[in-house]
Amino acid sequence: MAYGNALAVLADPTRRKVFERLRAGPRAVNVIAAGLPVSRPAVSQHLKVLKDAGLVEERSQGVRRIYSFRREGLMELREWLDSFWGDALEAFKLEAEKSHKARRSK
Amino acid sequence: MAYGNALAVLADPTRRKVFERLRAGPRAVNVIAAGLPVSRPAVSQHLKVLKDAGLVEERSQGVRRIYSFRREGLMELREWLDSFWGDALEAFKLEAEKSHKARRSK
DNA sequence: CAATTGTGTAAGCCATGGCTTACCGTTAGC
DNA sequence: GCTAACGGTAAGCCATGGCTTACACAATTG
Numbered sequence: 001m002a003y004g005n006a007l008a009v010l011a012d013p014t015r016r017k018v019f020e021r022l023r024a025g026p027r028a029v030n031v032i033a034a035g036l037p038v039s040r041p042a043v044s045q046h047l048k049v050l051k052d053a054g055l056v057e058e059r060s061q062g063v064r065r066i067y068s069f070r071r072e073g074l075m076e077l078r079e080w081l082d083s084f085w086g087d088a089l090e091a092f093k094l095e096a097e098k099s100h101k102a103r104r105s106k
Numbered sequence: 107m108a109y110g111n112a113l114a115v116l117a118d119p120t121r122r123k124v125f126e127r128l129r130a131g132p133r134a135v136n137v138i139a140a141g142l143p144v145s146r147p148a149v150s151q152h153l154k155v156l157k158d159a160g161l162v163e164e165r166s167q168g169v170r171r172i173y174s175f176r177r178e179g180l181m182e183l184r185e186w187l188d189s190f191w192g193d194a195l196e197a198f199k200l201e202a203e204k205s206h207k208a209r210r211s212k
Numbered sequence: 213c214a215a216t217t218g219t220g221t222a223a224g225c226c227a228t229g230g231c232t233t234a235c236c237g238t239t240a241g242c
Numbered sequence: 243g244c245t246a247a248c249g250g251t252a253a254g255c256c257a258t259g260g261c262t263t264a265c266a267c268a269a270t271t272g
Contacts, residue, residue, distance in 0.1 A: 011117035063239040063248050169218050169269045
């Protein structure tokens with residue numbers, strides 16, 4: 001039931017902002033925190049929660065920690081959502097990669 | 107940004123249980139509450155939140171209120187997840203391109 | 213009309229958790 | 243080696259919100 005965890009983690013608006021900032025690519029903590037309405041430690045705490053939930057991963061680069069988006073962390077939540085649409089689960093797995101391209105090419 | 111609201115609403119485990127009980131079909135409040143580890147008023151409160159978020163709809167039938175699952179309430183959340191997939195692929199392409207150039211320029 | 217059933221609402225309690233400030237270890241630059 | 247930048251962690255404050263009990267009111271039943 002990791003989807004429950006993902007839901008709880010992404011429910012907080014600030015944490016979701018932190019998470020969404022990583023859509024554009026990996027970032028260091030101070031870069032992520034810049035412009036957010038909360039302190040830098042608060043961002044660190046959010047990143048820890050995101051990491052524990054598998055939504056984000058971290059690597060060290062000198063004195064800074066680079067965080068990056070982790071696609072797999074959203075898989076279960078997505079599958080759970082799809083299960084509400086009936087039997088779409090199998091179809092989703094097959095189309096996960098290519099339907100994206102199809103949609104974008106419209 | 108209703109997806110944020112949907113996330114917040116579905117983050118609570120008890121409320122999510124209430125919601126999931128409606129997958130099988132419309133139910134009256136006392137039926138939904140039966141077997142749940144919280145009181146009946148608690149369930150009423152959760153149903154109110156779910157209804158306000160558009161995840162559930164209500165109709166009266168005599169003295170009882172029948173609640174039913176509302177698929178449209180999940181649409182924005184689903185689209186939000188999809189967009190994440192898109193951005194992730196985008197970022198991946200960018201990264202791949204960057205490292206490719208870097209490799210070539212050496 | 214009285215009693216019962218079904219459910220929403222109010223008030224209040226209390227745990228959770230997000231935020232801040234303060235502090236500490238670690239790495240880079242001079 | 244000193245000093246500054248980066249960022250994780252601790253302690254404590256406080257708002258949020260989920261839960262309970264108590265109550266109100268409508269519809270049904272006899």
